[in-house]
Amino acid sequence: MSKSKLIIGIILIVVGGGLIPTGFFVNQMFVDQIAEGVPDALLAVEEEAIPTLEEQLPVLGTPDVLLGIEEGALTSLEAQLPVLATPAVLSALKEEAVTALPLIINGSGAALAINQTITGVAGAIGYPAAKAQFFNSPTFQADYATPQGVSDYYDTLAGDFDVVNLGYTVAAQNNLLYGVGPLPGLITDLELGTGLLGYMELYLNVTLGDQALNATMQTLYNATWTQLEYLAGYIKNYLWDVVVKSTYSPPYTIELYAELVFYAQWANGSVVEGGIDLSLFKDTLPEDTFGLEAGVPNPTNITVPTCMNLWDISNSFSFVNDSGILIWVGAMQGNVTLQGYLIGAFSLTTAQLTILLGWLGNFMTNLVPLLLFDETGYTVSELTQLAFYEQWANGTIQGAAVLPNGLLNELSAVFAGAPYFEVGLPIPSSLSLTETMNLWNEANAHTFVNMDGILVWVGAMLGDVSLQLNLLAAFSLTVGELTTLLTWLGAFLTIRVPQLIEYETGYTIPELAQLSFYEQWANGTIQGISILPDGFLSEIDPPLLGPPYFEVGLTEGSTGLTDSQCDALWNETSEYSLVSASGINKWYQAESSSTTYDNLRTNNGGISTAQMTQILDWLPKFRDVIVNALAKEELGLPMEPYALGNTLLIALGAGGGTLAVIGVVLLILWKRK
Incomplete structure (x- = not known):
């Protein structure tokens, strides 16, 4: 039995025995007991609330913890993805370039051969005559010591009788060389040969x-189909297979030569001075997509053997190696040691390394996202989200164990090992992408990242079959998948959530429970959220509903009291607090004594006058309504003490003996305690 019951018992004996002459005094004693019981009432609510908060905080904190990890992981992955993807993107781009370069070699080589031949002859006989001779003379090579012209080539095939004249008109010559309308010309692009290749x-x-x-070609080019066909055969069988081929064979095949040309272009822009537009290799890219070459606009003068090493995927220092790219990124970020490694590994000068680092940074930032989108249809942000889902569900990214120890291990080695953040570690869960996306949709009231949804999951964890069935239906899960998820969530919630909360906030769960209690009392919120809008006492049985409330922040509105101010107000050893006998009496006197008022403000962390007003307005309501109601339940009285006091005031003379008996019973019960 509490001290209050003891005092009430004594009062009842005294009254019943006739020692108190008036009912008025009895009524006042009840009022005084309620007033003095305020600290005990406050502390009793705190004593009940704190353990409950300690149980609930990990549960209520789980959605925020999970979403916080997701946010951090997405930020990290989004920064890392272009880096991690760069080796594969570069290797794929090189492969596409080397595959396309034979056409460019043939196209530009043939266009240059035609242009140089006509220009050379024009120096002697003028352009009109040179063009006519190139197309129609059967003795063009013999006359001018140049590669064969079109008619000359076919004359040789016919036996070299110097009689073949294919009869290209002047209009045909000009249209074929320079293009007409929408149709391309053979020598309009000498760097890449796009005009000739277009023809x-x-x-x-x-x-x-x-x-x-x-029909269009014959009309616009002003040539017969036979003439057009002869020209195509001349380009393919003579210019490509003889003239252009002589520039690289022997000793190379065109495929090997294309790789050498790639290195020369990449390192120095040797083929196309302004850089190759990547849309030529990938027609799905926008025009004017440049940035492949490190040597544009400034040549690196890196040799072909060094280029081959830099592009060697098996070289652990190269930028097309999954480990090597990290060295390059470190060097880009200013790590002098790594810069020294690269200079030594590839025999580079400092100037060459500087150019390469600048190029690589630009390529990662600007081209990798563009090329990834072109290849996958996803932005880097979208790919990052997909990578996160895969890592959580199966412990892999793009099917590879990129983070085998889990995302939390990247945060701190303290979190290494089980239980993992990932449901898919150490064993992949095989959850589908759709299932995973739905499970992480915080707008869905059934997900574990939703404040309402987490309660459903906890209920299912505790064996509620109806909630388990709800989850199976809501996410189209199998029983095995749900079992895996519940097992994972239980371990994560119990072990990792408290650890992560302390890691992030610096507070243990008991410490946070205390702070949450203060916030609820002062402002009616927990972590800024209205979790208990009807107050702590709405959770007891039977509930005690306001207004007024146990919480000053619900009764009077949010006070904005700080943690330290609340700590002072709830300090049992302070003579200025709400929960000490001496302190509560000062609060009752505050409005009648300016000195007491100021002392309370000063000794409770500098409470503002507005906050003092809120507390002083709340306190009598709490005392007269809530403590009065709590006392009825605590004492087991037939009515609230204030009402009982009024009843005694009326009926004292008639019922003294009965009251004495009640008092004796209460004393006996107290002694038995």
Whole structure:
């Protein structure tokens, strides 16, 4: 039995025995007991609330903890993804370039050969005559000591009788060389040979059956189909297979030569001075996509053997190696030691390394996201989100064990090992992407990252079959998948959430429970959220509903009291607090004594006058309504003490003996305690 019951018992004996002459005094004694019981009432609520908060905080904190890890992981992965993807992107781009370069070599080589031949002859006989001779003379090579012209080539095939003249008109010569309308010309692009290659593509399309194009070509080029066909054969069988081939064979095949050309272009822009537009290799890219070459605009003068080493995927220092790229990134970030490693590994000068680091940084920042989107249809942010889902569900990224020890291990080695953040570690869960996306949708009231949803999951963990069935249906899970998820969540919630909360906030769960209690009392919120809008006492049985409330912050509105101010107000050893006998009496006197008022403000962390007003307005309501109601339940009285006091005031003379008996019973019960 509490001290209050003892005092009430004594009062009842005294009253019942006739020692108190008036009912008024009895009534006042009840009022005084309620007033003096305020500290005990406050502390009793705190004593009940703190353990409950300690149990609930890990549960209530789980959605925020999970979402916080997701946010941090996405930020980290989004920064890392372009880096981690760079080796694969560069290797794929090189492969595409080397595959496309034979066409460029042939196209630009043939265009240059035509242009140089005509220009050289024009120096002697003028351009009109040079063009006519190139197309129609059967003795062009013999006359000018140049590669063969078109008619000359076919004359040789016919036996070299110097009689073949294919009869290209002046209009045809000009149209074929310089283009006409939408049709390309053979020498309009000397660097890449796109004009000549365009002509060959048109010719191929006609041979595949496009007769409308056949008519268009004959009309616009002002040439017969036979003349157009002869020109295509001349380009393929003579310019490509003889003239251009002589520039690299022997000793190379065109495929090997293309790789050497790639290195020369990458290192120095040797083929296309302004850089190659990558849309030529990948027509899904926008035009003017540049940035492949390290040597544009400033040549690096790196040798071909060094280029081959830099692009060697098996070289652990190269930027196309999954480990090597990290060395390059470290060097980009200013790590002098790593810069020294790269200079030594590839025999680079400091100037060359500087150019390469600048190029690589630009490539990662600007081209990798573009090329990834072109390849996958996803932005870096979207790919990052997908990578996060895969890591959580199966412990892999793109099927590879990139983070085998889990995301939390990246945060701190303290969190290494089980229980993991990932449901898919150490064993993949095989949850589908759709299931995973739905499970992480915080707008879904059934997910574990939703404040309402986490309660559903905890209930399912505790064996509530109906909640388990709800989750199975809500996420289309199998029983095995749900079992895996519940097992994971239970371990994560119990062990990791308290650890992560302390890691992030610096507070243990008991410390946070105390702070949450203060916040709820002072402001009616926990972590800024209205979790108990009807107050702590709405959770007891039977509930005690306000207003007024146990919480000053619900009764009077948010006070904004700080943690330290609340700590002072709830300090049992302080003579200025709300929960000490001497302190509560000062609070009752505060409005009648300015000195007491100021002392209370000063000794409770500098409470503002507005906050003092809120507390002083709340206190009598708490005392007269809530403590009065709590006392009825605590003492087991037939009515609230204030009402009982009023009843005694009326009926004292008639019921003294009965009251004495009640008092004796209460004393006996107290002694038995």
